[in-house]
Amino acid sequence: MRRTLTVAATTTFTALAIAGTAHAAGPVYHGNDYGYVSGSTVVACDREVDGNGVFTQVDFYGSQATRNFWDGTGADSECGAYGGETNVYAFRVCEDHVGCTGWYRP
Ligand SMILES: [Ca+2]
Ligand SMILES: [Ca+2]
Numbered sequence: 001m002r003r004t005l006t007v008a009a010t011t012t013f014t015a016l017a018i019a020g021t022a023h024a025a026g027p028v029y030h031g032n033d034y035g036y037v038s039g040s041t042v043v044a045c046d047r048e049v050d051g052n053g054v055f056t057q058v059d060f061y062g063s064q065a066t067r068n069f070w071d072g073t074g075a076d077s078e079c080g081a082y083g084g085e086t087n088v089y090a091f092r093v094c095e096d097h098v099g100c101t102g103w104y105r106p
Contacts, residue, residue, distance in 0.1 A: 028093050030054070030101050035069075035093040037106035040086050044093070045079035046071040053096040055080075059103070061089045068094070 027034040032047040035056030046054035055070040064087060071080040094100035 028091070028101050028104050030093045030095050030099075033093060033095055035091065037085075037088050037091050040084055040088075042069045042082045042085050042088070042091070043079050044069050044071040046073075046075045048095070049075040052098055055094050055096070057092050057094050057100065058085065058088055059090045060087045062087065 027036045027043075027045075033045060033054040034047065035042075035044040035054070037043070037056070037058070042056050042058055044054050044056040046052075048054075053070060053074065055068040057066060057068050059066050069080060069082050069085075071078075073080070088106050090103045090105055092101045092103050
């Protein structure tokens, strides 16, 4: 009985750690870089000319693996946009070699 209770508590803590941050009303910024999820579209925008790529990392509902959606063109006027991504649970914006924001709900 004691063992069962411990496992349940750990699972709850993990869920809160991922979903506990604020919901995103607009783009989530990492410095000048940003990303967001709008409907079924995932967007990543690299706005810093520094050699570090930018991607929006998406966590999906269920057992679907977490995936990275890159701004494949670097810091220019175009962002990376990927349609048809349903089932998004949470996302964060990451700068390669630097780090990521916290997780946000779309
Ligand atoms: Ca950059
Ligand atoms: Ca770009």
